[in-house]
Amino acid sequence: MTRHIVLLAYPNCQLLDVSGPWQVFASANALSPVPLYRLTLVADAPGRVMTNGGLAVHAQHAYHELPDLPALDTLLVAGGSGVIQARNDAELLNLLRQLAPRVRRVGSICSGAFLLAAAGLLDGQRVTTHWRHAHQLAEEYPALSVEPDALYLESGGRYTSAGVTAGIDLALSLVEADHGAALAGRVARELVMFLHRPGGQSQFSEILRGQQRAGPLKRLVDRLHADPGGAHTLESMAAQMAVSPRHLTRLFRRHLATTPCTYLTQLRLEQARMALLDEVQSVSLERLAERWRLGSAEQLRRQFQRYYGVSPSVYRQRFHTARA
Structure with missing residues (x-):
């Protein structure tokens, strides 16, 4: 079965929050005799999305097309400085609320947790984000139980991860859950990294x-x-x-x-x-x-x-x- 993974970007998102998890799933496809994942990037409009590092990515669809995309399995939201503006987009927040019950896994990388929190999708859950933003997340969304030192967490079907490279660890854990440790290990080797850091491991060395x-x-x-x-x-x-x-x-x-x-x-x-x-x-x-x-x-x-x-x-x- 091919699982449909959707990554949501927006202007001034963090480039590696998009490209890191994307490459994990793409590498899983490359190492499998049959496609395991269908990958889609969505944004406020199709086409060029400028990241906060100055490098653009290309969205295939606008996020308002999400309900029409076939068999959504996993929705991951990128982080980045642009999340502050994105979480004020009422249309996007409503869409996330409508989609969440239909998607098997909903998650965020880094400060993308602010967008899910604004939509009310993390209430009552244990969550994490980049250590620099953890206090702000806890202060602005008191219904969340923020754990500032975890790399990634799963709670109530919601997945959150810490800054930047922790999104890769989260994606590897999803590949392992879907297809086993052997494939996740091969992907990690392909990406020249250790299998993946346990989610509860400290964000810091x-x-x-x-x-x-x-x-x-x-x-x-x-x-x-x-x-x-x-x-x-x-x-x-x-x-x-x-x-x-x-x-x-x-x-x-x-x-x-x-x-x-x-x-x-x-x-x-x-x-x-x-x-x-x-x-x-x-x-x-x-x-x-x-x-x-x-x-x-x-x-x-x-x-x-x-x-x-x-x-x-x-x-x-x-x-x-x-x-x-």
Whole structure:
């Protein structure tokens, strides 16, 4: 069965909010012996739609033609600065309300959530959007339960995602739901990315965020990033800062909301995760645990599961599927 996916754009939408999910579905088609998705781009009028990056996309239909399009399966709304004007379009809001009960999946990328919220389609649901706009979304639409740190969420048949590249993760999750992990993995491999980040994963890299918040710890944090596999101990790290171990722990808690040893473990786990991607067929957990000073293979397995929400074997299996 070919599923009809419609993406809704408008002037000054975010280019990647349109092209990212579109390419995921297009790649799924290219990797399948039969077409899996029919893709349609709609806007206020057919033809050229200028995105907020200055590059135009071409809409095949006007949004008022949506009720006449055959067998709509999924409707995704792009985000972008133009959403502020789009959500004031009463005709578009009414159309979305009418269409929603007839469409299996309705979702948004990034600030596209504002358009669905204005139409009343997210009331009572858990939703997310770009972290920069999450507070505004929650303030303007109190009937929503906004989770600002999620990559994407499904709640009550509504799908919302965070900024820009999270729309790709959302689209991959839809492909996996429709056609299984093997195809989603092949699409991810084709797009040179990991299978897809779990929806509940933080929008931020904890490691990058640590570097940004480090304050007086920045020199030490930079050294740890440069050599996470080094023979670092609480005492040696404290000595580099010319403070006591107890005071170093206080500094880490104050500026990074963690302990020095936990922060170092996260750095090492990130190196182990990247090694799993680089050496899918040959790497062993024993080798990784030894290389990155993460204890035994079982200790690495438990810490990996706790931090990434998936076991190393599942992570490796999924990427191996994509590579194959």
